[in-house]
Amino acid sequence: MAFDPSTSFADLREKNPACAYLLTGNQAESRRESGLRFAQELLCEKTPRPFGCECPGCAKALMGNHADLFWLSRAEDEKNIKIKRVRDLIHWAAFKPYEARVKVAVIEETDRLSEEGAQALLKTLEEPPARTIFLLLAQTKFQLLDTIQSRCFHVRLKAPLMPTESSAGPVALDLTLLPDYFEKAANYKKDKALDFFDSLLATFHVRLRSSAASGDAPASLEWTEAVDAAYEAKEAVEGNTNPKLAVSFLSNRLSHLQGMKV
Ligand SMILES: [Zn+2]
Structure with missing residues (x-):
């Protein structure tokens, strides 16, 4: 957990x-x-x-x-x-x-x-x-x-994650483009893959907060799982798992999001 x-x-x-x-x-x-x-x-x-x-x-x-x-x-x-x-x-x-x-x-x-x-x-x-x-x-x-x-x-x-507006911090992603992001990320080296996971986390956190605020329990659960999956991918790459493998595994775990109204 x-x-x-x-x-x-x-x-x-x-x-x-x-x-x-x-x-x-x-x-x-x-x-x-x-x-x-x-x-x-x-x-x-x-x-x-x-x-x-x-x-x-x-x-x-x-x-x-x-x-x-x-x-x-x-x-x-x-x-x-x-x-x-x-x-x-x-x-x-x-x-x-x-x-x-x-x-x-x-x-x-x-x-x-x-x-x-x-x-x-x-x-x-x-x-x-x-x-x-x-x-x-x-x-x-x-x-x-x-x-x-x-x-x-x-x-x-959980380290406190502060989505930031500065260009150096994680950027919020357009989730309708998720499949494209994953395609590109398949070729990322460790550092870039970690940045990608940070951006996913920042984006999912925003979604999680807004679904929780509107009392949408099923959506909150989905976003919580998405956050967990992205954390695990990040941890895996930090622990020297091959970034390509981690990206592909995460892409599969999040494939259901691609059918969601994001
Ligand atoms: Zn005491």
Whole structure:
């Protein structure tokens, strides 16, 4: 699901309880921020967690010294997160929480786990410890093992997208010309394909907002799916999927739009 970080992690947790969440998004800063906020939500001593809570659980999570929070990030001089550090985390995760209701294990760059590290994590996710919740952060899901992805509830963090009128920003597209755009885009290299996806996203967002404002639920759903599809294509190309493939896949996914009154 696509997730707007301004909404509540409590809602997410309530509606989609899982032992592992995969949080993906483009900006490292926003991933870290979301990981921390989600961890605070889980470690907070109050229910429901008040906005901006500073209880000992939330404060310690923020300071990085909560006994029930394990934050695994890559050492600067390491290319990958080594197996030993994953084993430390798994060992820690097996014990009961010290003071909170649950323990929270955050892996900051899950896409940078060594192969052995990823296998060890997978084994743990297959038989997860009862009271530990894993928050796996990554730029995209595509660099992770399918088997890890399938064990997680996937949350795509939406970067705030501001359609802009300046010529440098994404441009609004004339959707009646969609087939022509896709034909041209089939030859785009990575950067141009990403610009194309941004323009599609900006255009779909505008449609989504206006259909939601007019209470047209079926159209809103269509546009939400279009936004999701375009996000996924963008993520795939950012994760080094061949742009031609991503464009063609997206074109198929959006083929129904070509029959819509756009
Ligand atoms: Zn709190």
